[in-house]
Amino acid sequence: MEEKENMSREQGNEPKHQPPAKRYIRLKPFSFLMLVFGLVLVSAGITFFVLTTGEDKVVEVVSPQKPLERKEFQKLYDAYDELKTNYYDEIDEKAIIDGAINGMIDALGDPYSDYLNEQEAERLIESISSSFEGIGAEIQEWNGYIKVVSPIKKSPAEKAGLLPNDIITAVDGKSIQGLSSSEAVLLIRGEKGSTVTLSIRRGESPETFDVKIVRDVIPLETVYPEMLENGIAHIHITNFADSTYEELLTAIHEMSAEGMKGLILDVRQNPGGTLNAALAISDLFVEKGKNLFQYVGKDGKPNIYTAEDGEKLTLPVAVVIDDGSASASEIVAAALKESANIPLIGLKTFGKGTVQTPMDLSDGSNLKLTTAKWLTPNGNWIHKQGIAPDIEVPYPPYAMLPYLDPSVELKEGMLSPQVKVAEDMLTATGYDAGEIDGLYDAQTKKAVQALQVDLSVEVTGILSEETTFGLLDKLRTKIQEEDPQLMKAKEVLLEKIQQ
Incomplete structure (x- = not known):
């Protein structure tokens, strides 16, 4: 998502494994009539109970007028009833329900899990399309604040001078402390040509300064190739979208036609993206059978993914990284470092070792939950640690003014x-x-x-x-x-x- 919560596009289902398709039962006319008759009986008030063994569980099948209840939610129901009955003013029922769900998510203490109402979920869908309108910055919630993970290449945010780790304290003079990244997105995004003013705190300084940014259309090109001298190609990947693998292949073929002898793969200020794109790209550089990464779901057992057959790039490669390289960028960097002995140059990466899955709810809203963590090929968890470069090269002081x-x-x-x-x-x-x-x-x-x-x-x-x-x-x-x-x-x- 722009102003994209980092990992909002992370495809969290276990990579390369799609959930089974839903199955539907075709009813014959007679069966349909019997089903209708059964529903009439239920609506007339027939109630029965099925007792299950173990843990004293009771499953109650009741009339449509009486919803099935779960004991763990009784306190929530009681609180809702008290609000509706005794609060001095009318309540916004939808806002109350959304707030309850947000409260559950916030209680996880996980900045990457989030609840998106219908409007926010639409923004999520827009953010993975070919383009969107906004300032072009990846953000995430961090200790109650909204932090810039990275500005998107050639975006208004980059041109205005936003840097990784900048803290956005207010939007158009309104404090956003305590907001989720999804809520902040709705304030930051807007139509092309409109202006938004962000209050920024940078580095150790307690002072803030305002940045006025004119919103624009943000195209989601993700691969930018150029041929340097001595046959060295430089390919910058700005994020990992569904199209990135094919974009990269095209760029590699173009650079090969121009006489490429070596490749600099640049994932600096790349905040991540889809997991499968990261794996497909890693596979280009890693020998068949070697580890790409390890996926650890709720059961705690690592599933190891290895390189497969296919097109491979065997010429000399170096990867440049920085503190804006996160998530999918770190998957690629770790795979190339540990399984292909490719050097990493630059600064320690951001340190995000979890995977998120967006899950649609019935009304069009969405839960984006952390469903797994990932480990490097050698089994290291880099979460909140980052990946250290083989050769550390800082930015010059004037780049961080x-x-x-x-x-x-x-x-x-x-x-x-x-x-x-x-x-x-x-x-x-x-x-x-x-x-x-x-x-x-x-x-x-x-x-x-x-x-x-x-x-x-x-x-x-x-x-x-x-x-x-x-x-x-x-x-x-x-x-x-x-x-x-x-x-x-x-x-x-x-x-x-x-x-």
Whole structure:
């Protein structure tokens, strides 16, 4: 789901095993009449009891006017009756029922299990279609807050500067503390062209800042290939959808036609997706018969899934990961590391080792429950631990700078944290802003003027909206061009190719 709760698209049924189809009984006319007659007798009030042995169980078959009851729900029924009878105002029965279900889910203490009412369930279905409208960020509930797992590549969220682990404290000025990720999604999403303001807390700072984001159509392309120098291909997978495996195969064939000698598989800031897509992609790189992962359901017994026959990629491969690589990304990273001896480069991954299953309810609402945990090929559970890279390569400091708000005009004489951020960005992109102290002095103004000349905008020395966006674009380009993790992966592959 956009603003997608992480794992909202996780296909939790045991991988590659579909539930049996529902069976229906065809009744002959005579049988149908007898069935109707039987129902008439029941509706007339005939009641009987069937006693079962063991645990003193009693199953009661009653008239349609008297619902079957379960003892464990008696307290819930009593509370509902008290509300309906004695609460001073009219109650919203649907809201009360939804709240009761939400309460049961919340009591699990599992941020990945959720109840989605009809409207939220529709959003879930939309989020796995070819596109949707919103800001393009994966989120999850975390300690009562909503945390960004990862912005989607080329989305408004990415362009606005949202980063993994940012905490969203409010939407359009309304606090969302305590909301489920599904409830937060309904506030964050909206029509193309509309604006939403998110209040963000980043890192250890207790301060928040506002980010205005214009919503747009978010296409669900998931694979982005490019050919680098020396025959090294770079393929970035942004999430794992049903189409991702075929997209990846197409990209690999395209890169092979261009002379690919080595492949960098990039799952940074990839929050996950469907389990079967992760397994199919892992299978491309792992020798037949070797473990892909282990699936542990309610019975606690691991089911081990192994690589099968099929197309295999045998040229040198490296995988780049970071703290935004979660769930399905971690399944792939673990499989390639432990069963194919493929190096992982970058930062420790997010650490999500559970699988969710969406289950439709009769009224169109949905339960998304954690139904299993998964283990790496060697039997390691990485939940809340993450997967450590073989070669750790941090991001440069300028890649993790706080947000610079384009709507705030900065000019000479101002002293503020935003000025300090601007000075950091100017310095990182090659403009001499002088001492980085948060004071917009003459040297800062001179650096902004040089930037405005390069951007071909009016030279005022004032950091206003147009200039700020230009500065952010320059910083983003620098991060992409001087990507230290990608550079290290190229270095590792070159060594392998030359061996």
